[in-house]
Amino acid sequence: MLTKIPKQFYFFLAAIFILNLIQSSFTQLIFDEAYYWYYSQDMAWGYFDHPPMVALLVKISSFFFNGELGVRFMSCVLSAINIILLWLMIDNPKKNDYIKHFFVLVFSMTLLNAYGFFTLPDTPLLFFTSCFLLTYKYFIKKPTAGLAILLGIFMAALMYSKYHAVLVIFFVLLSNLKLTTNKYAWLAVIIALCCYAPHFYWLYENDFVSIKYHLFERPNGAYRFEKYTLGFLVNLVAIFGLTFPFIYKALFKTKGNDLFSKALIYLTYGVLIFFFVSSFNRRVQTQWIIIVCIPLVVIAFNYMLQNKQALTWIYRLGLINTVLILYLRMGLAHQPLLFNFHYESHGNKEWAKAIEEEVGNIPVIFENSYRNAPMYSFYTDATPTFSLNNFMYRKNQYSIDGSEEQIRGKDVAYISQYDKNPTFTYEKEDGGLYKGKYIANFQSYRKLSCIIEDTPITLNSEKSIDLKIYNPYPEAIDLNKLKFAVTYMDNYKTPVETLKMTPKPKQTTVTTLKQQDTTNFIFQLPKTKKENIGYFRVVISENGLLYGLNGQAIPVN
Structure with a gap:
């Protein structure tokens, strides 16, 4: 299959790969990359914010190189292979005559370009989306046990990359509901679940902390059209730059005449509609919709091969995008090129040193x-x-x-x-x-857990509330070292007011929190005159530090 790809294709691919290696070496880390590098220092089946695939990429990269390239090397490799996978999804026999047009299309997509070297959870998400779609392309032509196993592995790899990869799987399934009666499709699902079982177990062992965070604890705010929905619409333009009118025109003009094209269309519209609806509840980050770049590369290039006007304009505008992107990429490594605009890849080594x-x-x-x-x-x-x-x-x-x-x-x-x-x-x-x-002798107890089981609770009530405090540490903690308070929050869980309170042990002789044990208290909510209170949280200050995040956000009436 790969031998049929013209040499010119590999020349372009090698140029992009080398460019990404150079960029990776001379651009300081951004903050999220440093955080995922921290993940990789202690490999596990899961992490607080994300599944572990991004940490695995960093760990593998570190075997080959040190420094920034030791974080990003595998991203460069995956992005190069991803371009090959995208090419293989295109069946049009005329494609070999328009290789440079294909590379301009791919390179001009802003975030697809950026994730050619940045190491973020979206990097493996893009790669395994292509792996999944290409395997599915062959699976629907002739289902076999081998393809089913491969499909299951790629579904698991998608979910190990980022949780909203479930959208990729769901919308492809929705495009072909007959898969529900296909024994090989069920084999793929079983393989995926088996491969994903270690992460399920990690979630269980860690009280489903990642799921709780993404569903209930992510920062949010009151709806504002310009920040939420309008911001989402701007993102639809930003991910494609100047070529966006023709990219979306290609989508509108493409018909799902076969199951693979139908899957690409369902995936694109599904993701866009899902996040458009989400924009009425929270701010949609640009990278959340980056998945659509994969099907839209295939859709847009096929459309270009059939429509000379689209071919000409996407190529011309894509070249302008490319020049702008190359300039911005140089600015990522060298700040003065961005007219003193400070990006997070600037100056980190200096302040750390x-x-x-x-x-x-x-x-x-x-x-x-x-x-x-x-x-x-x-x-x-x-x-x-x-x-x-x-x-x-x-x-x-x-x-x-x-x-x-x-x-x-x-x-x-x-x-x-x-x-x-x-x-x-x-x-x-x-x-x-x-x-x-x-x-000197720093002491913190941020893992003390405050548990309230009877909810919801009435604000400014005289009622006593049961409070359990679990001490996970291997030593008892003197209560005299601790101060307690209640933090009142608005409906978006933004702190409004923090008031001191003193819980009373149910057993009057209690002076410590026993190690790896639960101690029972009662307390009353301190009265507040603040309005628009939606939640409260019991918090603990140890040794004069600011109060922690010890209790869950509890709704109040």
């Missing part, structure tokens, strides 16, 4: 920053680092792994935006300010 020079080799704790903690660790080789999350932030991987244990009892540098009397400061290139101080 500056803080290291100040604090030496002691552990560094960043308050409310799962972004800064791994970035500092990556560019200084410093371990351990830690993100201490409080009630004004959100939980993340640092909330569930063993990183807190590595810094407890040690002398640390503590960096917080809330510190009014810092010992040292460092101003970043973008104007941000790091403020730090030194803490």
Whole structure:
């Protein structure tokens, strides 16, 4: 199959692959990449925010290279193979005469271009979407056990990449409901479930923390048309740049005359409609809709081969896109090219080294920053680092792994935006300010869990509420070291007011929280005059730190 691809195709492919390798080597990490690099330092079947495929890519990359390329190498490899897979999905015999047009189409898609070197969960999601679709293309022609097994493996790989990969599987199935009566299709489902079983077990062992976060705990706000729905519509343009009118025209003009074309159309419309509806509830991030780039490459290129006007205009506008993208890519590595616009790939190594020079080799704790903690660790080789999350932030991987244990009892540098009397400061290139101080014998207990089972609860009620506090630590914790409060939140779980309260142990002799045990308390909600209160959370401050995220958000009447 691969031998039928013309040499010219491989020349273009090699040029893009080399460009991505160079870009990867000379562009500093963005914050999400540093966070996924942190994942890879402790390989597991799952992580707080995402399944583990992105961590696996980083781990494999690190076997070949150090530094930034040691994070991104596999992304470069997968993106090159992905282009081959896209080419193989196109059956038109005229395609070999328009190789340069194909590469302009692919390279001019902004996010598809960016994920050619960035290592993010969408990188494997794009690759395995192509693997899944190409396998499905052959499966519907002649189902076999071998193709079914391959299809099942790719479905599992999709889900190991990102949870909303379920949309790919669902909309392809919706395009061909006869699959529900196909024994080989059921074999594919069984294989996928077996391959995905380790992640199911990880979710169970970790109280389904990832599912709870994505469904119930992600930050949100009141609906604003310009931020949510209009923002989604702008994203539809942004992912294709100047070629967008012709890309969407190709979609509108394409008919599902065969099962594969029908699958591509269902997948594209399905994802777009799903996230359009979602835009009335929350802000849709640009990368969430990037899946549509895969079917739309095939749809648009087939349309170009049939329509000379589309061929000409997509090629011309795609070249303009390409020039702009190349300029922006150079700016990612070298800030002055972006007219002093500061992007998150600029200056991270510099601020990390500056803080290291100040604090030496002691552990560094960043308050409310799962972004800064791994970035500092990556560019200084410093371990351990830690993100201490409080009630004004959100939980993340640092909330569930063993990183807190590595810094407890040690002398640390503590960096917080809330510190009014810092010992040292460092101003970043973008104007941000790091403020730090030194803490001896640091002690935190962020994994203390506050459990309330009777919900919902009436606001400003005199009723006593049962509270269970679970101490997962291997030592008892003196209650005198702890302060308790209730954080009231609005309907979007944004903190509004935090009021102190003192829970009473049900057993009057209790002075500690026993190790790896649950202690029972009762308390009353402190009264508040604030309006629009939708939730409350019981929170704990230990040793003078800001209150943590110890309890779930509980609805109030």
